[in-house]
Amino acid sequence: MNQTEKHRLKIGIPRALYFYKYGPFWTAFLEFLNCDVKISGPTTSVIVEEGTKDANSELCIPIKIYFGHVKNLLSEFPDLDYIFIPRYVSSHKEQFFCPKFLILPEAVKYGLKFDTPIITLEINVKKNSEHESAINFGKILGYNQETMIKAWDYANQKFEEFQDKAYEGDYIELLDELDTNPKHKRKKKKLKQFIPEAIRGKFMVNILVLGHSYNVYETHINRDLIGRLEAMDCNVTTIEKLPKSEFSEKITINEQYHQYWQSEDEILKTARYYLRDGKNTIDGVIFLISFACGPDSLIQEIVMRDMKKRKISYLDLVLDEHSGESGLITRIESFTDMIRRKKYN
Amino acid sequence: MTDQIAIVSNIEEKSLIKKNEKRKEKTLDVFMGIDIGSVSLKIVLLDKNNSIIEKLWLRNQGSPIESSKKGIRELKEKLESSGMFNKINIKGVGTTGSARYLIKSVIGGDIAKTEIIAHAVASLTYYPDVKTILEIGGQDSKIIILRNGVVADFAMNSVCAAGTGSFLDHQASRLGIPIEKFGEYALRADSDISIAGRCGVFAESDMIHKAQMGYSKEEIVKGLCDALVRNYLNNVGKGKEIKPPIVFQGGVSYNEGLVKAFEEALGAEILVPEENILMGAIGAAILVREESERTEKISENWKTKFRGFNVLNLEFETKAFRCQGCPNRCEVVSVYMKTGEEDENGKEKKEIVARWGDRCGKWAVY
Numbered sequence: 122m123n124q125t126e127k128h129r130l131k132i133g134i135p136r137a138l139y140f141y142k143y144g145p146f147w148t149a150f151l152e153f154l155n156c157d158v159k160i161s162g163p164t165t166s167v168i169v170e171e172g173t174k175d176a177n178s179e180l181c182i183p184i185k186i187y188f189g190h191v192k193n194l195l196s197e198f199p200d201l202d203y204i205f206i207p208r209y210v211s212s213h214k215e216q217f218f219c220p221k222f223l224i225l226p227e228a229v230k231y232g233l234k235f236d237t238p239i240i241t242l243e244i245n246v247k248k249n250s251e252h253e254s255a256i257n258f259g260k261i262l263g264y265n266q267e268t269m270i271k272a273w274d275y276a277n278q279k280f281e282e283f284q285d286k287a288y289e290g291d292y293i294e295l296l297d298e299l300d301t302n303p304k305h306k307r308k309k310k311k312l313k314q315f316i317p318e319a320i321r322g323k324f325m326v327n328i329l330v331l332g333h334s335y336n337v338y339e340t341h342i343n344r345d346l347i348g349r350l351e352a353m354d355c356n357v358t359t360i361e362k363l364p365k366s367e368f369s370e371k372i373t374i375n376e377q378y379h380q381y382w383q384s385e386d387e388i389l390k391t392a393r394y395y396l397r398d399g400k401n402t403i404d405g406v407i408f409l410i411s412f413a414c415g416p417d418s419l420i421q422e423i424v425m426r427d428m429k430k431r432k433i434s435y436l437d438l439v440l441d442e443h444s445g446e447s448g449l450i451t452r453i454e455s456f457t458d459m460i461r462r463k464k465y466n
Numbered sequence: 467m468t469d470q471i472a473i474v475s476n477i478e479e480k481s482l483i484k485k486n487e488k489r490k491e492k493t494l495d496v497f498m499g500i501d502i503g504s505v506s507l508k509i510v511l512l513d514k515n516n517s518i519i520e521k522l523w524l525r526n527q528g529s530p531i532e533s534s535k536k537g538i539r540e541l542k543e544k545l546e547s548s549g550m551f552n553k554i555n556i557k558g559v560g561t562t563g564s565a566r567y568l569i570k571s572v573i574g575g576d577i578a579k580t581e582i583i584a585h586a587v588a589s590l591t592y593y594p595d596v597k598t599i600l601e602i603g604g605q606d607s608k609i610i611i612l613r614n615g616v617v618a619d620f621a622m623n624s625v626c627a628a629g630t631g632s633f634l635d636h637q638a639s640r641l642g643i644p645i646e647k648f649g650e651y652a653l654r655a656d657s658d659i660s661i662a663g664r665c666g667v668f669a670e671s672d673m674i675h676k677a678q679m680g681y682s683k684e685e686i687v688k689g690l691c692d693a694l695v696r697n698y699l700n701n702v703g704k705g706k707e708i709k710p711p712i713v714f715q716g717g718v719s720y721n722e723g724l725v726k727a728f729e730e731a732l733g734a735e736i737l738v739p740e741e742n743i744l745m746g747a748i749g750a751a752i753l754v755r756e757e758s759e760r761t762e763k764i765s766e767n768w769k770t771k772f773r774g775f776n777v778l779n780l781e782f783e784t785k786a787f788r789c790q791g792c793p794n795r796c797e798v799v800s801v802y803m804k805t806g807e808e809d810e811n812g813k814e815k816k817e818i819v820a821r822w823g824d825r826c827g828k829w830a831v832y
Contacts, residue, residue: 165793311827317577319761341794341825425705434619447564452622455582459617462583466616 130262131157132240133201135190136164138183139209139222141296141334147205147242148299149279150255153272154264159198161190162305163297164341168193173442175233181411182342182441183335184221184228191229195237203240204229210245216383219416287361293338293347310345312352315454321354326460327402328355329395331388331424332409333417336440343409344446346438346453350407353457358403360391367394382416392424396431404460405434407453412441434460494519494550495557497758498772499751500534500575501584501744502526502563505604505631506717507533508747509541511554514755516591519554520544521744530565531572531782531801538573542775559772560584560754562746571801571820571832572782574773577750577757584749586610586617589713591752592739597709600728600736601745602698602718604631609703621702629694631718633666637673637690641683648687652723655688663693691723695731710734715745780804783816789824796824800831 132151134140140147140160151158161168164186172189191204206226209218221228226241242258243249249257252270259269287295297307314321328350330337337343337359347357368390388408395403406428410417421437428435436456438449496519501508507526511519522540526533545551559575561567566578581601589596590612599610607630611619623630638645659681662668673686681689699708712734718724719742728736739745758768773780781804789796801820809815821831 166795167793308826308828310825311830313822313827313830313832317757317761319765319767323764345825422705432618448622451564451580451582455580455617455620458580458583459586459620463616463618 129155129157130202131159131198131200132203132205133159133161133194133198133237134205135187135194136161136300137187137190137339138225138335139207141338143207143280144296144299145283146276146280147207150242150272150276151205153275154259154262154268159194159201160300160302160305161194161197162300162302163307164190164339166341169341169442177232179413180221181413183333183339183411184225185442186339186342187225188229188232191233191235195235201237204237206239206241208241208243208245210243211247211383212244213383213386214246216381216386218383219414284361284365292359292361293340296338310348312345312348315353324354324461324465326353326355326457326464327404328357328457328460329391329403329406330357330359330409331391331406333384333388333411334361336409336411342440342442343438344449346407346409346449349450350453350457353454354461355457360387363391363394367391382420385416385420389420389423392427395433396427400431400433403433404464405436405456407456408435408437410437410439412439434463492553493555494553496554497751497755498556498559499584499747499749499754500537500559500561500563500569500573501581501746501750502530502534502561502565502569503581503604503746504564504606506743507537508744509537510741510744510747510751511541511556512748512751512755516748516752518741518744518748519550520548521741521747523743529784530568531784534569534573535778535782538775539778542778556770556772556774558754558758558768558770560750560752560757562750567822567832568801568820572803573777574771575754576771577754579750579753581606581746582608582610582617582620582622584746584753585715586612586620586749587752588745588749589715589739590615591748593711593713593737596711596713596737598706598712600698600703600712600714600719601716602630602714602724603716606630607698607702607716607718609698609706609708611706611708619706621704621706623702629663629666629697631716633669634690634694634718634721637670640670641673641687643683643687646720649720649722649724651684651687652691652721653688653726655682655684657685658692659685659689661686661689661693663690663695663697669693688723688727691721691727692731694724695727699731708732711737713737713739715739715742717743719743779806781806782819786823789829791828792826794825796826798823798829800829 134147148158168189169186171192172185176185176188206229208226209222211217226239230239240261244254252273255269255273256266350357368387408421408424410421425435494513496511496513499510505526506523508523510521513519520541524537561570561575561578562581562584570578585599585601589599596612601608606623608620608622610617635645638648643651659676661672676686714725714728714736719738725736725738761768783802784799786797786799789798799822800818802816803819805815805817807815818831821829824830
């Protein structure tokens with residue numbers, strides 16, 4: 122369907138997976154093309170349940186949630202013209218995204234049965250330049266090359282602005298601002314304060330939280346990990362708080378093997394940065410892993426060994442749809458208490 | 467004359483002060499540690515030098531609230547019979563274990579700490595140079611790595627309870643062996659047999675199979691102990707540097723068969739503390755003492771939140787409901803305390819002491 126002056130295309134974006142990373146890019150890109158962008162609401166238990174019902178049981182929880190968000194979009198906005206499901210293959214010549222991102226549009230199309238067409242932006246620098254990706258996308262909507270290149274550059278600029286803002290501000294709040302739907306407004310949660318008032322703020326601990334953006338900022342499934350850590354008097358830092366220049370260099374695990382997965386590459390670079398330049402700024406590392414994630418399970422071991430060598434405390438937390446809250450809390454409470462006793466006694 | 471009166475009152479005053487001082491000397495500041503796990507409840511009273519004044523253990527049947535009240539009642543009886551009841555002043559209460567927050571709210575605890583920290587702190591007081599703690603309890607198992615007297619690393623079993631106390635309990639009853647004798651059986655075995663320990667279900671079918679092949683109970687029990695140790699070291703202890711001194715605590719450390727299996731697997735002596743099952747509670751008591759000292763240092767003001775033994779006269783009631791506020795439909799649990807008083811309308815007064823289970827925190831009372 123083409124975009125015309127009379128009909129403004131209504132395009133839905135599931136708030137899952139790389140929305141937590143590229144959401145600002147997508148929304149800016151589609152808005153430049155004068156589309157009416159609808160985003161699914163924050164993850165709820167119903168979305169998780171609906172997702173797990175239809176997704177293949179072998180998949181990781183973030184993909185299952187993605188299915189839930191697509192269903193949620195379709196029921197909340199039955200008049201959507203398209204559902205936007207990008208295909209991330211590669212954004213660096215030497216690297217790939219996880220194979221699940223490669224097949225995402227098809228997985229959703231054949232996993233769920235619905236009539237709304239899927240529109241796909243394919244990012245594959247091994248095949249096309251980024252501008253070519255945009256031009257191909259524009260063909261579906263009836264836009265010429267010139268407009269699409271402009272749209273890409275505009276979105277890229279907005280994306281960088283977002284990253285700069287996120288560098289300073291609250292990432293989750295900034296992401297929420299992309300969705301102007303008042304029904305999706307989230308109230309600030311009231312979390313339990315773990316530290317007695319008398320000593321609150323006096324024995325701070327600095328924690329680096331590693332993991333994919335869709336695990337770290339998905340507060341429903343990680344049970345508000347960052348908020349809880351803050352309630353335990355922790356200063357939390359994440360991949361998004363690292364200077365961008367750190368991601369430009371190539372990372373070598375050993376002489377034969379260079380990092381192959383894109384997302385994992387960022388995680389490893391962040392970990393290595395804190396082993397080197399940022400060594401004295403963190404007290405501990407928490408690695409959030411989704412159950413059944415192949416790439417994560419590989420580099421989890423590398424990060425663990427690296428941290429051990431430098432005597433930085435390390436904890437991995439595995440997320441799945443059955444993760445109970447008490448197990449998670451016991452672990453992070455023990456972890457922060459352990460660090461605090463080491464640091465201040 | 468007036469002088470004499472003055473002198474007399476002066477003497478009286480002095481003796482009064484002396485009496486007060488004596489009473490003060492006699493009342494001993496103690497710290498209570500409660501460890502409420504999935505299977506049992508442990509309570510200890512420690513003085514400020516970490517000597518045990520009183521201790522108790524009981525099986526946790528039904529609700530943790532009832533168990534903790536039962537525990538407090540037993541503690542009171544024990545203190546009364548030893549004549550200590552009027553001589554102690556409970557200066558702080560620390561809780562640990564999976565129901566630590568619930569019990570903290572119910573009996574009025576000052577701090578709730580995780581089992582990891584509690585076990586580590588307790589072990590360090592008995593073995594200052596401990597480097598590894600193996601802890602196996604009713605439904606979970608953990609390993610704690612310490613270096614230079616601080617916790618350096620830890621791990622807990624994830625979802626599966628195979629190889630913990632409950633599993634052993636179950637297998638013992640299936641074999642018709644009292645759980646207390648389990649270790650003895652293992653030590654009597656002549657030969658090694660191998661049993662799959664990765665999963666409780668597999669272990670059980672393996673045990674049945676071995677029995678049908680004619681192996682003795684002793685050998686099967688020993689095989690099971692070896693399998694548990696293997697499973698523990700491969701899962702919980704994965705990637706951890708297990709250095710001696712190694713301390714083994716938690717209820718399962720009573721099992722001599724397992725102690726021996728650990729010694730064989732690790733090639734090092736395994737130390738089992740005398741108070742192996744009380745270590746969590748001891749740790750909680752030490753932690754609350756530390757907390758009181760820290761607070762006194764900063765603000766010179768420490769007052770325990772302990773409701774006192776009066777807690778036995780209070781009724782607690784829990785109520786659960788499903789919040790309809792958003793699609794998450796959280797299950798919210800409230801704990802009410804009945805004080806026995808009535809409000810203006812003659813209705814029984816209920817005070818809410820805890821409410822949780824909601825994700826957004828709109829109901830939460832801690």
